[in-house]
Structures are given as C-alpha cells and as structure tokens.
Amino acid sequence: MKRNLILVLSGLLVSPVIAEEVDESMDAAAAGHVDIYNTAGTIEVSGWSRNSVQVTGELGDDVEELILERDGDHILVKVKVPRKHGRDIDADIVVQVPQDSSIEVSGVSADIEVAGVNGDQALQTVSGDVEASGISGDLEAASVSGDVEVQGTGANAETSAATVSGDVFVSGLSGNLEAESVSGDVIVEDGAFDRIYFETVNGDLRFAAELRDGGKLAAESVNGDVDIVFDGEVSAGFDLETFNGDIDNCFGPKPQRTSRYAPGLELSFTVGDGDGRVVIETLNGDISICDE
Amino acid sequence: MNEIERDDQLIAAAGGLSTEISPERDLWPEIAEVIAKPARSRWMPMLAQAAAVVLLIGASSGVTYLAVKEEPQLVPVVVQDLRFERAAFGAEHTLGSVYRSAQGDYQSQLDRQLERLSPEVRAEIERNLTLIRDSIAEINAALKENPDNALLQDLLVNSYREQHALMRRVGSLTQRVMARKDI
Numbered sequence: 001m002k003r004n005l006i007l008v009l010s011g012l013l014v015s016p017v018i019a020e021e022v023d024e025s026m027d028a029a030a031a032g033h034v035d036i037y038n039t040a041g042t043i044e045v046s047g048w049s050r051n052s053v054q055v056t057g058e059l060g061d062d063v064e065e066l067i068l069e070r071d072g073d074h075i076l077v078k079v080k081v082p083r084k085h086g087r088d089i090d091a092d093i094v095v096q097v098p099q100d101s102s103i104e105v106s107g108v109s110a111d112i113e114v115a116g117v118n119g120d121q122a123l124q125t126v127s128g129d130v131e132a133s134g135i136s137g138d139l140e141a142a143s144v145s146g147d148v149e150v151q152g153t154g155a156n157a158e159t160s161a162a163t164v165s166g167d168v169f170v171s172g173l174s175g176n177l178e179a180e181s182v183s184g185d186v187i188v189e190d191g192a193f194d195r196i197y198f199e200t201v202n203g204d205l206r207f208a209a210e211l212r213d214g215g216k217l218a219a220e221s222v223n224g225d226v227d228i229v230f231d232g233e234v235s236a237g238f239d240l241e242t243f244n245g246d247i248d249n250c251f252g253p254k255p256q257r258t259s260r261y262a263p264g265l266e267l268s269f270t271v272g273d274g275d276g277r278v279v280i281e282t283l284n285g286d287i288s289i290c291d292e
Numbered sequence: 293m294n295e296i297e298r299d300d301q302l303i304a305a306a307g308g309l310s311t312e313i314s315p316e317r318d319l320w321p322e323i324a325e326v327i328a329k330p331a332r333s334r335w336m337p338m339l340a341q342a343a344a345v346v347l348l349i350g351a352s353s354g355v356t357y358l359a360v361k362e363e364p365q366l367v368p369v370v371v372q373d374l375r376f377e378r379a380a381f382g383a384e385h386t387l388g389s390v391y392r393s394a395q396g397d398y399q400s401q402l403d404r405q406l407e408r409l410s411p412e413v414r415a416e417i418e419r420n421l422t423l424i425r426d427s428i429a430e431i432n433a434a435l436k437e438n439p440d441n442a443l444l445q446d447l448l449v450n451s452y453r454e455q456h457a458l459m460r461r462v463g464s465l466t467q468r469v470m471a472r473k474d475i
Contacts, residue, residue: 165416182420
C-alpha cells in the first residue's frame with residue numbers, strides 16, 4: 001500500500017504540465033492600436049483583412065490568465081503572470097490583428113515574429129529574436145540578446161533595428177534606417193535609402209542596396225570589416241578612413257597613408273555630381289567599396 | 293630683344309640694387325620682447341581640442357542623462373557643472389564630471405536591471421560591455437602614440453557614446469518591459 005502510494009505521488013510529480021489552450025477574439029478598429037505583452041515564450045503576430053483581433057495559443061501552467069480587452073481603438077493583449085514567477089510562465093501565442101493596425105509587442109525572454117502588419121510597429125524583447133516581414137510602416141525593433149531580422153516591402157519608412165548581442169539583417173526597406181549591434185554583424189540588402197547609419201563594435205557591416213540621389217550613408221566599426229556594394233549608380237562624395245585596416249575601392253582612386261608614422265589609410269573622392277555623402281570609419285577593419 | 297637678352301638686362305639691373313637696407317628705426321627691442329615671451333605650446337591646440345571633445349561628451353551625456361532620468365531635474369544644474377578639464381587622451385585621460393556622473397547612474401540602473409535577468413543574458417551584456425571597454429582602451433592606446441589623429445578621436449568619442457547607449461538601452465528596455473505591473 002505504502003509502495004503504491006509512493007508510486008502514485010512520484011507519478012504526479014513527474015507528470016507533464018498540461019498547457020492551457022486559448023482561443024479568444026474581439027472586434028477591433030480597422031486601423032487601431034494593439035498592445036501585446038508576453039513575458040516568456042513566443043509571440044506571433046500577423047495582419048489579416050478582418051476588423052477583429054484573435055488570440056490563440058497555449059499558456060503555461062503558472063500563467064494566471066490571458067487578458068484581451070478593448071478601450072476605444074486600443075486593444076490590449078497580455079499574458080498575465082504572477083508577480084513572483086512560477087516555473088512555467090511560458091506562453092506561445094498567435095495574435096491576428098487588422099492589417100492596418102499599429103502594434104507594440106513586448107517580451108522578456110520571448111521571440112517575436114510579425115508578418116503583414118501595415119501600421120507602425122514597436123517590437124522589443126530582452127532575450128529573444130525579433131523577426132518582422134512585410135513591413136510598410138515605421139518600425140522600431142530591438143533586442144538585447146538576440147537577432148533582429150526585418151524584411152520590408154520597399155515602402156518608404158523610418159526604421160530602427162538594434163541589438164546588443166546578435167546580428168541585424170535588413171532587406172527590402174526604403175527611406176531612412178539606423179541599424180546597430182555591438183558584437184554582431186549588420187547586413188543591409190536591397191531597398192533604396194535616403195539616410196542610413198549603421199555601426200557595430202566587433203561585427204562586420206555589409207550594405208548592398210541603392211543610395212538615392214542626395215542620400216547619406218555613414219558606417220562605423222571598431223574591429224569589423226565594412227563592405228559596401230551600391231545597387232545602381234551612385235552620386236556622392238566619399239570619405240573613407242581606417243586606422244589599421246585596408247581600403248579596397250573599385251571606383252578608381254588609391255588610398256593614401258594618413259601619416260608617415262601611423263598605419264592609417266584614408267581616401268576621399270567624388271563619384272558623379274557628388275550630391276550624396278558616404279562616410280566610413282574603422283579602427284581595425286577593412287573597407288571595401290564598389291558598385292554592381 | 294630675345295629672352296636671353298631680357299634675362300641679362302634683369303640680372304644687370306639686380307646687380308645695381310643695394311645689398312643692405314637700413315630700417316627706419318631700431319626694431320631690436322620689440323624683437324627681444326617677443327622672444328622673451330613664453331612660447332605657445334604646440335600641445336595647446338590639441339589639448340583644447342581634446343577638452344572640447346570631452347566637453348561635448350559631457351554635455352551630450354548630461355543632456356541625455358537628464359532626458360532619460362526618471363525624476364526630472366533642473367537643467368541649469370548641468371550647465372553649472374560643466375567645466376573644462378585636462379583631457380589628454382591616452383593613459384592620462386580624464387572624463388568630465390557630468391559624464392562620470394551619468395555613467396555612474398546608468399551603471400546603477402543597469403545593475404538593478406541585470407539582477408532581474410537570467411545569468412545567461414547578464415553574461416552576454418557583460419561580455420558586450422567588456423568589448424566596448426576593450427575598444428576604448430585600444431583606441432586610447434593608439435591615441436597615446438598618435439594624439440592628434442582625428443579618426444581615433446572620433447572613434448573614441450563614439451565608443452564612449454556607444455557604451456552609454458548600451459547601458460541606457462539595456463536599462464530602459466529591461467525596465468520598460470519588466471517593470472510593468474500588468475504583466
């Protein structure tokens with residue numbers, strides 16, 4: 001009897017936690033604002049043509065509840081967890097929102113994935129990846145420990161993509177972009193830009209896109225390489241300088257030593273009418289600049 | 293007259309010029325006075341530039357610090373606190389008091405937020421801060437050898453700024469996301 005009781009108790013202790021499934025929806029404004037909070041797990045958001053918000057997914061055993069509430073044009077979706085976190089506060093939620101909504105998505109140790117939302121977006125997590133596709137509005141995407149990947153539709157927008165420990169990958173965006181990482185790479189592909197500023201401390205920078213007429217590009221790395229390949233014709237004044245690296249330039253001029261006594265190289269020249277501006281600086285990284 | 297003849301004529305005319313011209317007055321006392329003045333150090337422009345850079349960092353940090361500080365402060369306090377300091381780059385570099393004050397507060401905020409993060413994330417953030425500090429040390433070492441290198445000065449300023457930005461970003465993002473009572 002005693003042995004059976006022990007077996008039953010130990011069976012209860014090791015039995016898998018059954019996650020609670022949720023499926024809730026609510027009417028929403030066609031172009032309202034949706035706030036989404038989930039402490040841990042995954043957050044998937046997608047835009048659809050209906051004027052409603054639907055939340056499906058699974059909540060961990062220690063999650064208190066899923067809250068879905070509306071205040072005018074503002075919808076709040078939050079996974080509520082106890083102030084003193086239990087062991088299983090993870091929630092994997094899928095949120096569908098009207099496609100013209102603006103959204104703010106926040107997580108702590110959560111991955112964020114957004115697709116097909118046309119309004120402005122603010123996506124932030126501490127430990128997790130941020131992935132956004134079909135971007136056509138302004139976007140601010142930030143992680144501390146994770147990658148940030150953004151795919152645009154070519155529409156003009158203000159975009160900021162930043163992480164501390166991770167890579168930033170941006171493609172198909174237009175307009176103005178700020179992208180930075182400390183120890184990861186920053187890669188910008190396709191798209192057409194008026195202003196772009198990107199930097200990293202220990203990673204590489206790569207830009208393979210169009211710099212529009214009068215456009216400005218500034219890139220800075222301490223220890224990484226900078227590789228620029230302009231898509232189409234470029235018209236700009238160039239100022240390239242590295243303290244300890246090389247400069248490779250297919251536009252013609254050769255770099256000059258900055259000093260007889262220091263290893264630095266610098267190169268300034270103009271291509272076309274020179275109405276744009278390109279400034280690249282590195283400490284130890286190489287600089288490569290070319291057009292297609 | 294050909295070119296050679298013209299040259300000969302010029303040479304002859306030049307030979308007729310006086311080889312010694314006496315000044316209208318005795319200039320030596322004024323020259324001696326100028327010589328007696330202490331020479332202007334060639335380091336002065338560089339130190340002034342360095343001081344300006346540090347002032348810029350201090351001012352920038354101060355403004356940013358005030359902008360993000362939770363409790364509003366009176367702006368004039370910062371202006372009064374700004375002052376030029378000896379700011380040689382390299383091993384003897386010193387930073388403005390506003391910068392140091394802002395850095396101390398950012399560090400305190402960061403420390404508070406780090407306590408709430410997992411050990412893995414904490415380690416990642418510390419590793420990245422170390423990367424920036426190492427970069428600053430490397431740039432400073434290069435500046436010691438090349439104190440007037442504008443690129444190095446630029447990179448140094450931006451590295452200090454990046455250090456603050458990282459601390460601020462981690463602190464504010466973590467605080468913004470984790471300190472909400474509704475999650």
